[in-house]
Amino acid sequence: MYCIETHDLCYRFSKEQSILNRINLQVPTGSIFGFLGPNGAGKTTTLRLLLGLLKKQDGSISIFGKDLAKNRINILRNTGSMIESPSLYGHLSATENLQIQQVMYQCAPSRISEVLEIVGLSHTGRKKTAQFSLGMKQRLSIAIALLHNPSLLILDEPTNGLDPNGIIEIRELLKKINAEQQITMVISSHLLSEIEKLVTHIGIINKGELLFQGTLSQLQTRQNLNAGFLFRTNNNAKALTIIMNNGWEATEQNEFLYLPTTDDLAIASLNRQMVQAGIEVYRMVQQQNDLESIFINLVK
Amino acid sequence: MNFLYCFKAEWIKKRRSLAAWLVIIGGFFTPAIITCAAIYRSEATRKALLKPDFWNKHWLASWDTIAMFLLPMGVILATSLVTQVEFKNNTWKQLHTTPQSYTRLFLAKLAVILTMLLQFLVIFSVGTYLSGILPSLIISNASWPTGAIPYQKIFSDSVFFFVDCLPIVAIQFLLSLQFKNFLVPVGGGMALWITSMVSLSWKYSYLVPFSQGALFYLKTSGRISKDLPVHEVALLYFTVITGISYILYITKKEKG
CATH class of the missing domain: 3.40.50.300 (P-loop containing nucleotide triphosphate hydrolases)
Incomplete structure (x- = not known):
């Protein structure tokens, strides 16, 4: 009602x-x-x-x-x-x-x-x-x-x-x-x-x-769907190939590669493979998923 | 009953306001001046108090400055102040979210202004009576006013002055409901008052809004002899302008 x-x-x-x-x-x-x-x-x-x-x-x-x-x-x-x-x-x-x-x-x-x-x-x-x-x-x-x-x-x-x-x-x-x-x-x-x-x-x-x-929880669920990791490397094309070879789908966002997962093991494995392949990983950033960032993302 | 609740709420709003003080101070102002003048000119006052038409002359003398200047100015200011209290305090939105119809709110506000005008006339009449008897108590050897108090005339004159002020109330009410800036209704009112004073010698001066009170005073004090339909015109103006004001008020797109 x-x-x-x-x-x-x-x-x-x-x-x-x-x-x-x-x-x-x-x-x-x-x-x-x-x-x-x-x-x-x-x-x-x-x-x-x-x-x-x-x-x-x-x-x-x-x-x-x-x-x-x-x-x-x-x-x-x-x-x-x-x-x-x-x-x-x-x-x-x-x-x-x-x-x-x-x-x-x-x-x-x-x-x-x-x-x-x-x-x-x-x-x-x-x-x-x-x-x-x-x-x-x-x-x-x-x-x-x-x-x-x-x-x-x-x-x-x-x-x-x-x-x-x-x-x-x-x-x-x-x-x-x-x-x-x-x-x-x-x-x-x-x-x-x-x-x-x-x-x-x-x-x-x-x-x-x-x-x-x-509800608030519906909003949080919606944001969790979008939660992920951002990689910034000296060779994003090569890094993207490694990510895809591991069965993940990543997208390019400006200078970053966006990976739609926050799974710690997967991130650690991908990082190790990139380093072993000679790629310099400058940054790994977890996409914010607090309510403030949801709000900002929605109204952007 | 709902109208009475609205009226009561509007009446509370004028507590300690400038408009409320204006009614009290304005009502006693001229009688106080007349009392002081009567005491100062004690010899003339002693003689005047003995005359049988003392009260009649005293009543007209009291109205002299009020009718032409102070009353219109007071009505312009008081109406604008009472109506603009909502703009001043940013309270239109609060008022318009109370469970009252717009008609009731409009009429309650107008009724408060008209009641204040009545209040002024009563205070002024009491003040005039006091200014008639006080000199005889203060001045040595002065007698009590001997003539009879013309109650009938005081009552009828007060009713006519009330009616003649209605166009001023209606126009000021309309302007104050429409314009947030206090200077618009006050400035507009002053301009209309000046126009009415300038046009007093014109043969159609009774058609000029704001002139009716002054014309009635000139007639009742014997300064003009022609019978003019001032009260009828005043009532007509009040009805038409209040009607327009009401339509503009209820059709306003933004109510706060």
Whole structure:
């Protein structure tokens, strides 16, 4: 069951400038979905479309199994969000900012102190939010998103501008909320390292195209298929013959020979044969297979 | 009920804001000046307090600067400040992801501005009353105002001034919803106000937006004799411009 499903979602600012191209996003219910892509990839545009902040041009958006265009208000009643920078009334205190939302969502006034406690801002009193640090503003924005006990949380770069400690705090907070309340979360980021410890599912977008979506392990499996070794020698042609004589298929990549295996014995044997054949092996490099390199390879 | 929730939320937003202070300070500003002037010119004040039409003249004198200058300026600023609070704080996106219809959000914001205008008129009326009685308490040998307070006139004038301010509210509201830059609605409002002042002697001046309040004051103070349909024009402008504003607001492609 998917909490969010888009079908052929497209968006363009002008005829020439396409921002999203046939995005088919599927966010499973209860998951923490990391929406990843470099700056300008189309993440924020997608999230703004999901929240109805941008008028949909082509395709369809379904949230909680309902069409967003026809059920916007009902869907928003169960959705909490934070898009880009925090949206706070600077001349008001944290409590007053939350009061505005409490009135809008008609939730219990006691929730205000509860969410302030959750995000660690109970001590701020009458201090105006304009005087808050960026980290405090981010946490208050998360509190606003959580205020009405939503079933879906859409957070656009929630750790932007936070120090490493703040990033860890927010990550732990989101994990806890997901575990305790089974809230589906969509969290966008341009840094995989920032969210890989948090998410259960991942979607990678670049230049308006959804390049991958699935579980983290599916992404790792995909990368393992591409794992291999790179050889750089003084005679790649001769080295290639040796590799092929051993039953492997290698390809030339710039000055390297790429061998699609990470088998230690095979690599050692090939190296020995090359040296014995008088080939000077300058470099043997294992192709990176951490998530960051998968991401970089995908968006390259 | 949902509209009341939206209204309440909008009302919270104006707490401690410049617009809220503008209403209170603006409402008491002219009465305070008049009180000081009355105390300074104590001899003239003593005589004026004895006249049976004291309250009538005092009421008109209080409106003198307000009707032509301070009220339009205050409405221009307050409407722009209340509406632009979302641009200033980058909160349109937060507001538009609350489970409220765009119509409700639009009307709640407008209702807050109109309520603030009413608030101003009430504060101003109270201030005018205080500025009428304070000199008699402060100046030695001054009597209490003897004439009857023209409640009916105060009420009807206040209602007409409220109606005549509606085109200013509608135009400022439209501009402030459309333009992120605060200078656009304020500059546009100032330009329209100057145009309306310049055109006051023109025979069709009542058709110029922003001129209705000034024309009503000139009529009620006896400075012009011709009956002009200023209130009808004000209501027409308000209805048409608010309608356009609403259409532009709900059809906006980007909602934050």
